[in-house]
Amino acid sequence: MASFTPSSASDRAPGATTASWRATVLTLYPAMFPGPLGEALAGRALADDIWSLDCMDIRDYARDKHHSVDDAPFGGGPGMVMRPDVLADAIDGARASMEQTGGTTGPVIYLSPRGTPLKQSRVREIASGPGVTLICGRFEGVDERVLESRDIEEISVGDYVLSGGEIAALTVIDACVRLLPGVMGAAESLSEESFEHGLLEYPHYTRPRSFEGRDVPEVLLSGDHERIRSWRHAQAEKTTRIRRADLWAGVTDECGNTRARP
Numbered sequence: 001m002a003s004f005t006p007s008s009a010s011d012r013a014p015g016a017t018t019a020s021w022r023a024t025v026l027t028l029y030p031a032m033f034p035g036p037l038g039e040a041l042a043g044r045a046l047a048d049d050i051w052s053l054d055c056m057d058i059r060d061y062a063r064d065k066h067h068s069v070d071d072a073p074f075g076g077g078p079g080m081v082m083r084p085d086v087l088a089d090a091i092d093g094a095r096a097s098m099e100q101t102g103g104t105t106g107p108v109i110y111l112s113p114r115g116t117p118l119k120q121s122r123v124r125e126i127a128s129g130p131g132v133t134l135i136c137g138r139f140e141g142v143d144e145r146v147l148e149s150r151d152i153e154e155i156s157v158g159d160y161v162l163s164g165g166e167i168a169a170l171t172v173i174d175a176c177v178r179l180l181p182g183v184m185g186a187a188e189s190l191s192e193e194s195f196e197h198g199l200l201e202y203p204h205y206t207r208p209r210s211f212e213g214r215d216v217p218e219v220l221l222s223g224d225h226e227r228i229r230s231w232r233h234a235q236a237e238k239t240t241r242i243r244r245a246d247l248w249a250g251v252t253d254e255c256g257n258t259r260a261r262p
């Protein structure tokens with residue numbers, strides 16, 4: 001298992017961290033981590049030990065001299081499938097190593113296009129827990145029996161197919177890390193974001209005041225905070241109604257009635 005600092009694998013013992021939120025990734029491509037999570041906001045938080053990242057190479061749990069992790073699917077068909085025995089050993093290894101260091105794995109999640117689509121509400125739940133363990137699939141996916149036997153949650157990052165779960169894992173971790181206390185500067189910037197109140201965010205403007213003949217909306221220059229707040233809210237509602245009927249259907253007014261027309 002490799003434990004990461006922003007720049008490289010550190011020499012601290014796996015799992016030996018003071019970070020309160022821990023991400024563990026099971027992958028065939030540990031070199032893909034921390035990748036973008038070693039930069040910017042997440043990278044600074046990693047360096048500050050606000051969160052920690054441990055990567056386990058699933059191939060380390062292979063049982064034969066060729067280090068095989070996959071095999072042909074029963075019933076025929078294209079591609080290969082990740083073996084349940086190898087993956088189960090990797091999951092059990094992650095749990096054991098976490099227990100040794102007094103931690104818990106948090107939810108164990110297999111990234112999968114067949115999973116429950118990831119929502120900000122689930123991100124908030126995961127971020128408020130002890131951490132997360134993410135299993136990155138490859139090939140055609142993993143043997144169904146290991147998902148059943150280890151009671152694994154399945155999460156999708158969208159209705160498209162990636163070549164592996166690593167980029168999906170980076171997505172989940174990034175979404176969680178930015179919610180951890182001390183990672184973002186101003187608390188307001190979180191509370192007004194898309195999805196926080198079931199709405200998409202209002203549009204943003206900065207200097208110059210006029211750009212290619214397009215002016216900043218006058219209300220934003222007024223200095224009238226109440227007018228600005230109400231304009232932004234109306235814009236958030238309008239954008240959500242036009243772009244995301246699914247979200248708009250769940251938005252309620254002050255009396256709890258849905259805003260969507262029947």
Ligand SMILES: C[S@@+](CC[C@H](N)C(=O)[O-])C[C@H]1O[C@@H](n2cnc3c(N)ncnc32)[C@H](O)[C@@H]1O
Nearest residue numbers: 111112113137140141156157161162164165168
């Ligand atoms: C090529 S995909 C397998 C796709 C699978 N045969 C199917 O049709 O559902 C290989 C791996 O990428 C990951 N993956 C692909 N798309 C994903 C998505 N939308 N969300 C999360 N993980 C995804 C999963 O871990 C999956 O096991």
